[in-house]
Amino acid sequence: MFRSREKTCIKIQKSPNDRFKRTQGKYRLSIQVSGRRLPKMLSIGKEIMDRHPIEIQIEKADKTIVAEDFDTLLDIYTDDAVLVVAPGRNAKGKESIRKAFEAIAVYFKNGLQVKQNGMAILESGNTALVLANTLISAPNLPVTERKATYVFNKTSDGNWLCSIDNSYGHEIINKKT
Amino acid sequence: MFRSREKTCIKIQKSPNDRFKRTQGKYRLSIQVSGRRLPKMLSIGKEIMDRHPIEIQIEKADKTIVAEDFDTLLDIYTDDAVLVVAPGRNAKGKESIRKAFEAIAVYFKNGLQVKQNGMAILESGNTALVLANTLISAPNLPVTERKATYVFNKTSDGNWLCSIDNSYGHEIINKKT
Incomplete structure (x- = not known):
């Protein structure tokens, strides 16, 4: 709950019937100005709250690739992760993956852009498969x-x-x- | 080593420098007839021995789908496996997957054919991703x-x-x- 000096109050509360889940949580926004509750209850944050944590991880990865922040990028990988550097060429393990991304950054003139243009996630237990339309571009x-x-x-x-x-x-x- | 009464001997031996691996084992075939070693050493079984166990599982799955042997087919899935029945429609768990395959068999006039036309496997720890060009056909x-x-x-x-x-x-x- 945030209360400013102007008595404008923004109260974010969980819908009583929803169990909180990172992927499916729904919040309701109640706005009070000078103590008076505005008549309309709004559902907010649904778009954000409905996002799968993996989608958020991928967005973080894309941003760190663009920023060449490889320390943060590597946090997203398992210790024995495999990265396909090019068809037929794989990097295995964090150190190899770091070197591959460093080389990729140079290859793309330090101007690689990455974003996702549609994604589907299939989950089974502790494993998930992501299918993504990934858009990349660079100066070259x-x-x-x-x-x-x-x-x-x-x-x-x-x-x-x-x-x-x-x-x-x-x-x-x-x-x- | 197999030795018949006719003294025809087929000796299968591991190449001395190869460590045995299910996926990469290499065997040499030495054929002796009446005690005389044939001059040519043959490498056999390489194609079979080089196959990833997942490739063998997928071949088994394809055969059981064609044969509508769903008991054997279900052995290949984890308990909480997810099957995409059609884009936007998933079956989760062995019983749902069985029902889906039963319905698919009927839908394809009990004549579904499945085979793989090229495959790549990426392995990381106890997880593997398979990319496959899967060919399917049916009477309809x-x-x-x-x-x-x-x-x-x-x-x-x-x-x-x-x-x-x-x-x-x-x-x-x-x-x-």
């Missing part, structure tokens, strides 16, 4: 869509980490590693 | 290629089981489940 690369496939594993403390990062999707078939 | 369906994506998990006894079965690949994006 026009906007290119990749049919990316990612696998995430949930840790014992409920954190989703990427164990397999294959932005090339089916392009890797028949490419010997 | 011309040969159709799907960009399939499967996730397998390795059990404590080393068996790979399918936890996510999405033969539709990226087609499921933007389909609400």
